Amino acid sequence: xxxxxxxxxxxxxxxxxxxxxxxxxxxxxxxGVFAQAKASNPATKKAKTxxxxxxxxxxxxxxxxxxxxxxxxYELRPTIAVQPADTDDERGVIKLDDMHGLHPAxxxxxxxxxxxxxxxxxxxxxxxxxxxxxxxxxxxEYAAPGDRSMKHGWLNRYLQExxxxxxxxxxxxxxxxxxxxxxxxxxxxxxxxxxxxxxxEGLLDLFDDVYKTGGGMEEDVMGKKLVGGAAAGRxxxxxxxxxxxxxLRHFWExxxxxxxxxxxxxxxxxxxxxxxxxxxxxxxxxxxxxVVAIDKGGWDTxxxxxxxxxSINRLLGDVAASMAAFAKDLGKxxxxxxxxxxxxxxRTAAENGNRGTxxxxxxxxxxxxxPVNGGRVIGSYGTLERKDLQxxxxxxxxxxxxxxxxxxLKGVHDFDPSGKFFPIFSGRDPINLCKA
Amino acid sequence: MRVLLVxxxxxxxxxxxxxxxxxxxxxxxxxxDEKVLHVLSRLSFGPVPGQFEKVRQLGIDKWIDAxxxxxxxxxxxxxxxxxxxxxxxxxxxxxxDLYDKMKGETGQNKMxxxxxxxxxxxxxxxxxxVDAALYSEAQLFEVLADFWRNHxxxxxxxxxxxxxxxxxxxxxxxxxxxxxxxxxxxxxxTHPAMLVFxxxxxSRAPPSKAELKQIERTFRRRGSSREQARxxxxxxxxxxxxxxxxxxxxxxxxxxxxNGYSQQDVEMVARAFxxxxxxxxxxxxxxxxKDAMHDRTRKAVMGRSLPRGRRETGMNEGKAVIDRLxxxxxxxxxxxxxxxxxxxxxxxxxxxxxxxxxxxRTTKGDLREVVKTIVKHPEFYDRAHYKAKFKTPxxxxxxxxxxxxxxxxxxxxxxxxxxxxxxxxxxCEDPTGWExxxxxxxxxxxxxxxxxxxxxxxxGRVRGMRIPDSFYKGLPADPLDLMDALIKRVVPHGLxxxxxxxxxxxxxxxxxxxxxxxxxxxxxxxxxxxxxxxxSPEFQQQ
Numbered sequence: 001x002x003x004x005x006x007x008x009x010x011x012x013x014x015x016x017x018x019x020x021x022x023x024x025x026x027x028x029x030x031x032g033v034f035a036q037a038k039a040s041n042p043a044t045k046k047a048k049t050x051x052x053x054x055x056x057x058x059x060x061x062x063x064x065x066x067x068x069x070x071x072x073x074y075e076l077r078p079t080i081a082v083q084p085a086d087t088d089d090e091r092g093v094i095k096l097d098d099m100h101g102l103h104p105a106x107x108x109x110x111x112x113x114x115x116x117x118x119x120x121x122x123x124x125x126x127x128x129x130x131x132x133x134x135x136x137x138x139x140x141e142y143a144a145p146g147d148r149s150m151k152h153g154w155l156n157r158y159l160q161e162x163x164x165x166x167x168x169x170x171x172x173x174x175x176x177x178x179x180x181x182x183x184x185x186x187x188x189x190x191x192x193x194x195x196x197x198x199x200x201e202g203l204l205d206l207f208d209d210v211y212k213t214g215g216g217m218e219e220d221v222m223g224k225k226l227v228g229g230a231a232a233g234r235x236x237x238x239x240x241x242x243x244x245x246x247x248l249r250h251f252w253e254x255x256x257x258x259x260x261x262x263x264x265x266x267x268x269x270x271x272x273x274x275x276x277x278x279x280x281x282x283x284x285x286x287x288x289x290x291v292v293a294i295d296k297g298g299w300d301t302x303x304x305x306x307x308x309x310x311s312i313n314r315l316l317g318d319v320a321a322s323m324a325a326f327a328k329d330l331g332k333x334x335x336x337x338x339x340x341x342x343x344x345x346x347r348t349a350a351e352n353g354n355r356g357t358x359x360x361x362x363x364x365x366x367x368x369x370x371p372v373n374g375g376r377v378i379g380s381y382g383t384l385e386r387k388d389l390q391x392x393x394x395x396x397x398x399x400x401x402x403x404x405x406x407x408x409l410k411g412v413h414d415f416d417p418s419g420k421f422f423p424i425f426s427g428r429d430p431i432n433l434c435k436a
Numbered sequence: 437m438r439v440l441l442v443x444x445x446x447x448x449x450x451x452x453x454x455x456x457x458x459x460x461x462x463x464x465x466x467x468x469d470e471k472v473l474h475v476l477s478r479l480s481f482g483p484v485p486g487q488f489e490k491v492r493q494l495g496i497d498k499w500i501d502a503x504x505x506x507x508x509x510x511x512x513x514x515x516x517x518x519x520x521x522x523x524x525x526x527x528x529x530x531x532x533d534l535y536d537k538m539k540g541e542t543g544q545n546k547m548x549x550x551x552x553x554x555x556x557x558x559x560x561x562x563x564x565x566v567d568a569a570l571y572s573e574a575q576l577f578e579v580l581a582d583f584w585r586n587h588x589x590x591x592x593x594x595x596x597x598x599x600x601x602x603x604x605x606x607x608x609x610x611x612x613x614x615x616x617x618x619x620x621x622x623x624x625x626t627h628p629a630m631l632v633f634x635x636x637x638x639s640r641a642p643p644s645k646a647e648l649k650q651i652e653r654t655f656r657r658r659g660s661s662r663e664q665a666r667x668x669x670x671x672x673x674x675x676x677x678x679x680x681x682x683x684x685x686x687x688x689x690x691x692x693x694x695n696g697y698s699q700q701d702v703e704m705v706a707r708a709f710x711x712x713x714x715x716x717x718x719x720x721x722x723x724x725x726k727d728a729m730h731d732r733t734r735k736a737v738m739g740r741s742l743p744r745g746r747r748e749t750g751m752n753e754g755k756a757v758i759d760r761l762x763x764x765x766x767x768x769x770x771x772x773x774x775x776x777x778x779x780x781x782x783x784x785x786x787x788x789x790x791x792x793x794x795x796x797r798t799t800k801g802d803l804r805e806v807v808k809t810i811v812k813h814p815e816f817y818d819r820a821h822y823k824a825k826f827k828t829p830x831x832x833x834x835x836x837x838x839x840x841x842x843x844x845x846x847x848x849x850x851x852x853x854x855x856x857x858x859x860x861x862x863x864c865e866d867p868t869g870w871e872x873x874x875x876x877x878x879x880x881x882x883x884x885x886x887x888x889x890x891x892x893x894x895x896g897r898v899r900g901m902r903i904p905d906s907f908y909k910g911l912p913a914d915p916l917d918l919m920d921a922l923i924k925r926v927v928p929h930g931l932x933x934x935x936x937x938x939x940x941x942x943x944x945x946x947x948x949x950x951x952x953x954x955x956x957x958x959x960x961x962x963x964x965x966x967x968x969x970x971x972s973p974e975f976q977q978q
Binding site: 132133134135138148151169177178179181189190192193194195199200203204206207210211212226227228229230232233234236237238240241243244245247248424426428 | 879
């Protein structure tokens, strides 16, 4: 109930602005709410952006950042370990330091390591022992391990608590039809539906006149005034339609309009790349974008994960090529953008009987961008000896995922989560993820 | 009338909206026709063509009475429908049996067949739900199934729930729709779908205080900070006792949030339910009471001690809790409020809630009687509630298909559409279920997908379903008469003046462009009108 009340407060801002916009001539390209937000708030121009790419299914840390310097890694994984290359032509571990390297499919990210803009984070995860995808994602996206009373995602909590300006629907974007849990909560967030700009614009134009707020709305066709629920219901329905038209038009105007920023370089052909390309445009247009969430599924590699041949090779290739294209496209905006790749848990240290791995505990994250204190491997896998593994089978959890979230919010948005932001979290042991 | 409209539209553009004058407006009672439409929009997934006339002829009361006795209504077609879904209602045990018998020419082939079977269980459950919502004559039953499925929400994304949800649907939800509330609650409390979804199957007697202190000390020795050690102790505690089910049992299933229980009660109830677990090797649902996990301490819940569970009778404690919760007046009030919000108004009227809660108490939770009390209450027909609800994605999609007599060959496409619109069936991640208020469905951007669905449907671009030619049969030739006839068919409760005027302009334009002249062009005109109608604000209301 309280959630709804406050939500109404947020939307109240928006609908008031929408009503204002309706008074503008229909040909106005930028609806009032956005023009206003832009003009009256110079702060939005300098927004920095945190992009979360969530690998659903539990990405296998040990094959993403292979500890090639540890012979134990090859003992644990006789058929799927990633080998160092014997010759220059061969695909093998791309060495980062004496111990760790990149999976060869991540080659596109190596230049950013060299520029100190990229850092892998190892043995990161949840203090909660669950190995259920559902619970692990739940606890992580609400950033409250074991606490089910939390109903707002960590990114939505950030939007609520850092709200210093008027409602701007471009502060956050989910690049998928359904909001991921991290973005759910009382701050309304635009989930960009999966359809082409052409189709979207056609729909918005067709229904533009139908969803007009203001005069004449509360009459039925016989000229009788609507009263009670019908009037309120109608107003609500019209407002949500109007809101959809305004926010999506604004989005497509930024991404495909006459003044849309040009894409620099070439993206691979993938859903992830396509979504990142749109995000890059919103960032370059200075629309005030602060947080983005993108899901990428397919990481539950119980079978056929492989080393440089199986599914992990394909998945990582897409992630790296898309991220590198995004970084290149951003140009100087990369200084103010951080991409954080995360997953609900890592996988068993040893391979299973199907050239795959099973659910584990500790995992990895990848950080890329200007704010990142990169060019170093953060954390360590330890010895990988049985006694050094969690429950004698999984990577241990040395770094609490909330430490990474906390430092990312601080480093990118200069936002200090209050004591209650992360329930029962000591928040010690900094990892210096971001540049001081 | 049309001339009048155009004039009023012009006037509207010039004259600013008078501020909030509607409060002064005296509410007219609903006309008989409006009552029929109200009933059809709330007690069914929307009228199919011709249904309005049928109900009007039969009389509302008779129609409702028939709906309250669905076993007669839908017996034959219901049985035929269920038959199409081979895995519907299978216990996990029966599924394992079929799974084990899966054959294949090669090992890999066999594995693939088995995987396909696993997917089939989940898919058929979801398909069955939309199929029944679309075509069942027992519409009120299906509407109530939607309500209770959401009240006792479980998510197939969590662990084994994808195998158990199908039996949960048939034996927990559907079996008890018109039974006693306690039966449904008890069935859910012993079903693996609920026990796994809310972690009760792993809940066991917690470590003692001394054991927890020991854990803290161990972590301190290993060099953790005091906070970290305490956090670890907290987490270790969860490994024993898991309060998840206990809390939701009171907060979501019976009393309502913070409504007559304390944190202490949550812990006590959690202790009472330790051992209510699962064993999928067992025949039946897979429920298993494991006495070894049961907490032996003495317990008091809501100020009264529970009958002490002896060896192997520890389950009596949980049963006593359920009994106590079902008799609690707050449960009656909470269930009555939720049902009233669902059927009547986002802001549920007190009079109906009180009548329903009273009926709940006097009939010991007879759900047929409670529902009857709500839908036959005179205030149900108050104009304040007419067209006041915003359709959920499921209601929107199903009502659009019903309104257009759409033939569906592949229900899985509907399942996917409803999911895209934000309401995956058996897929609500939070145990709260979907919110039943308009507010919850008004995220920015969300309407675009409804409009897309409306247009794709009329253009025949949604795979596996199409509006039959017969739907467009018998319509007048004159474009504006055609428009009026389609409005009556698709949005029988009528359009607002703005939508009507916009539609008129669209029709004029299409006719001008030559789209209104017979043959192919006429098809375009009809489809455009229906597309706009399905996407209109009026169609989103019920």
